[in-house]
Amino acid sequence: MRRLRFSQQEIVFVVFAALFAIFSVFLKGFLTTGNMLTLLQNVAVLGILGLAMAVVVLGRGIDISLIAALAVPPGLVLQMVQDGHGLGFSICVALALTIAFGLFNGWLVAYAEVPSLFATLASGLLLAGLGQSMLFQLDVVQWSDGMKGFERLGQGSVLGVPTPIIMFALACLVVAFLLRRTRWGAYIYSIGDNPFAARVTGIPTRPIIVLQYVLAALIGCFAGFVMAASVNSMPTRIFNSTLIYDVILVVVLGGIGLSGGRGGVMNVVIGTLLIGTMLNGMTIMDLSYSAQNLVKGVVLLAAVITDSFLNPRNEETAQQGDI
Amino acid sequence: MKLTMKWGLGALAALGLATTAVAPAFANKGLDEPFQAQFRKELAGKVVAYVPVAMNFDLTEGWWAGLKKELEPYGVKFEIRDPNWNTNAGAQAVTSLISEKPAVIVVHNPDVQTYAKLLQRAEKEGIYVIQINMGSAYRSTAFVGANWIEIGEKDTEAVVKACAGKSNKIAIVQGALSAAASAYTLKGVENVLAKHPEIKVVSSQAADWDAAKAKAITQTVLKQNPDLCGIVGFWDGMDIGTGAAVKEAGLTGKVFVATSGGGERKGACDQVKSGAFDLDLSYDVPTQAAQMAGTIKWLLSSGVKAGTVKGSEYTTLIPITKANADSQIACWNLSDFKK
Numbered sequence: 001m002r003r004l005r006f007s008q009q010e011i012v013f014v015v016f017a018a019l020f021a022i023f024s025v026f027l028k029g030f031l032t033t034g035n036m037l038t039l040l041q042n043v044a045v046l047g048i049l050g051l052a053m054a055v056v057v058l059g060r061g062i063d064i065s066l067i068a069a070l071a072v073p074p075g076l077v078l079q080m081v082q083d084g085h086g087l088g089f090s091i092c093v094a095l096a097l098t099i100a101f102g103l104f105n106g107w108l109v110a111y112a113e114v115p116s117l118f119a120t121l122a123s124g125l126l127l128a129g130l131g132q133s134m135l136f137q138l139d140v141v142q143w144s145d146g147m148k149g150f151e152r153l154g155q156g157s158v159l160g161v162p163t164p165i166i167m168f169a170l171a172c173l174v175v176a177f178l179l180r181r182t183r184w185g186a187y188i189y190s191i192g193d194n195p196f197a198a199r200v201t202g203i204p205t206r207p208i209i210v211l212q213y214v215l216a217a218l219i220g221c222f223a224g225f226v227m228a229a230s231v232n233s234m235p236t237r238i239f240n241s242t243l244i245y246d247v248i249l250v251v252v253l254g255g256i257g258l259s260g261g262r263g264g265v266m267n268v269v270i271g272t273l274l275i276g277t278m279l280n281g282m283t284i285m286d287l288s289y290s291a292q293n294l295v296k297g298v299v300l301l302a303a304v305i306t307d308s309f310l311n312p313r314n315e316e317t318a319q320q321g322d323i
Numbered sequence: 324m325k326l327t328m329k330w331g332l333g334a335l336a337a338l339g340l341a342t343t344a345v346a347p348a349f350a351n352k353g354l355d356e357p358f359q360a361q362f363r364k365e366l367a368g369k370v371v372a373y374v375p376v377a378m379n380f381d382l383t384e385g386w387w388a389g390l391k392k393e394l395e396p397y398g399v400k401f402e403i404r405d406p407n408w409n410t411n412a413g414a415q416a417v418t419s420l421i422s423e424k425p426a427v428i429v430v431h432n433p434d435v436q437t438y439a440k441l442l443q444r445a446e447k448e449g450i451y452v453i454q455i456n457m458g459s460a461y462r463s464t465a466f467v468g469a470n471w472i473e474i475g476e477k478d479t480e481a482v483v484k485a486c487a488g489k490s491n492k493i494a495i496v497q498g499a500l501s502a503a504a505s506a507y508t509l510k511g512v513e514n515v516l517a518k519h520p521e522i523k524v525v526s527s528q529a530a531d532w533d534a535a536k537a538k539a540i541t542q543t544v545l546k547q548n549p550d551l552c553g554i555v556g557f558w559d560g561m562d563i564g565t566g567a568a569v570k571e572a573g574l575t576g577k578v579f580v581a582t583s584g585g586g587e588r589k590g591a592c593d594q595v596k597s598g599a600f601d602l603d604l605s606y607d608v609p610t611q612a613a614q615m616a617g618t619i620k621w622l623l624s625s626g627v628k629a630g631t632v633k634g635s636e637y638t639t640l641i642p643i644t645k646a647n648a649d650s651q652i653a654c655w656n657l658s659d660f661k662k
Binding site: 029032034035038039041042045132136137138139140142144155156162227230231232233235237238240241279280283284286288289290 | 377379380381384407408500525526527528529531533534535538539540542543544546547560563564567571589590593657658
């Protein structure tokens with residue numbers, strides 16, 4: 001007899017579907033096209049960040065510095081334009097900074113062999129500190145006239161679909177293509193699955209790890225552009241917020257194991273949808289802040305506990321490098 | 324007789340000459356103002372310590388620049404402790420300052436309770452404590468800052484007025500739940516709503532002073548209530564997101580957005596001009612800084628014992644609307660102010 005087994009992805013999808021059904025029936029104004037688009041738009045940036053995190057987690061790493069990559073390079077663009085530089089030049093400088101930052105992260109993890117958790121924890125602080133003390137005048141970098149046109153990245157809509165959703169979809173396509181259709185993507189999976197076996201079979205593990213962190217930083221920076229364009233400013237203080245936990249949550253909840261090698265873009269999408277549905281429903285119900293936190297905690301715990309009941313861990317399934 | 328006349332005349336003439344000779348000399352020799360030397364002595368070398376909740380934003384940078392501008396020429400020394408949004412680090416900073424004994428501590432409280440006992444101890448030790456914008460439960464020598472209740476009331480009154488004859492549905496975008504400024508403002512909102520039972524609050528949520536969160540909440544609320552007639556926001560830095568959501572929904576001008584802030588040009592006047600806000604109540608930061616500096620001058624020169632006098636200087640608000648957003652004096656500019 002075959003035992004009934006669900007993967008975490010399926011469990012979360014069931015939770016999402018149940019929540020969605022309940023809200024659709026009982027919450028007036030939830031199941032409308034307008035609200036669905038708002039729901040997606042509100043979690044688009046979180047979803048893009050989830051993709052960046054997924055690229056690293058799949059290779060058995062973690063990138064805590066993602067929020068710094070989201071805040072500092074786009075903030076730098078806004079600041080430089082405010083100081084009178086051209087938009088194109090500013091974006092180039094920001095991208096160069098992002099790539100340098102990704103290379104630094106990758107070098108720390110792949111060559112200096114610092115565990116990714118500590119390496120990125122420190123490097124994130126470094127980049128955020130650099131921004132705060134040397135690059136920005138104020139925590140919130142304001143929009144200026146020179147940025148004209150750039151706001152289209154995060155505002156307005158194409159064929160009725162708000163731009164941030166399109167940006168999220170684009171990012172999904174690019175990352176999915178990269179992970180599933182290119183050799184580099186296959187390497188990332190194999191490194192996440194078993195780094196030693198990957199090295200033995202001749203995969204250039206160290207350069208691929210560096211590539212992961214560069215990609216993550218670039219996707220993070222892209223999320224920052226979308227966010228800045230959407231609120232017409234870059235609140236760089238977001239680095240001090242708990243956003244990074246939400247990002248990890250989206251990834252883990254969606255079913256990408258922190259032990260690497262399992263999952264893909266679909267998992268990020270599902271994790272993002274669950275978070276988005278919860279937030280949207282609770283906002284419509286006008287629940288208080290504390291009540292929202294309570295509900296969020298309960299739903300997430302329920303998903304995780306169900307997973308560990310249905311898929312118990314043992315020596316076989318637990319892998320080295322698990323957090 | 325003739326002789327005496329002559330002598331007398333001569334004496335008179337001599338006297339006259341002498342007077343004309345002496346009088347200009349008397350006017351050339353200035354008069355010493357009796358108090359200024361003492362004033363300068365009292366200020367020179369005194370230390371003013373500054374503990375904001377964090378640097379790097381318009382309010383705290385503005386106060387700092389304003390205090391320095393006013394007091395540094397008199398030889399006042401400055402010390403800054405930046406807890407960077409960390410309440411514990413702030414409490415430690417105040418504790419260590421008490422033992423260092425500066426003349427004045429200017430403190431920006433993260434909440435009502437955390438620093439209260441410490442500030443009381445500081446004044447017992449003879450340090451003047453000036454609280455700026457966000458007060459604690461302990462009333463110290465001086466409080467300089469906005470009256471949050473008044474801000475809540477004025478913003479809500481404006482929204483209620485704009486709603487007259489419309490749907491009467493409004494939304495409230497609060498700051499962080501732990502912040503006294505947010506709770507006080509909410510009280511002001513409630514005060515006005517109690518008088519207007521026809522107004523219906525469809526959403527009242529905390530956006531944590533975060534523009535992205537404010538935008539997300541406002542978007543959802545506007546989708547559910549496209550006939551919303553007004554929004555009361557609690558800080559212009561956060562309500563950039565609120566305004567962006569209204570603009571994206573194509574409801575600029577239909578939904579009245581009222582908020583408050585420090586009146587920095589990019590965050591206030593420019594936003595009002597762009598239509599993001601209809602009303603931004605400004606607690607003009609340079610004025611607040613000047614009031615603090617004035618209070619410090621008075622305290623240091625008076626020699627009054629710390630903690631024996633206690634008073635408040637609530638900031639007179641500047642309502643920024645389309646009517647005055649273009650004027651040179653409604654807003655201030657941080658980069659110019661720091662020069």
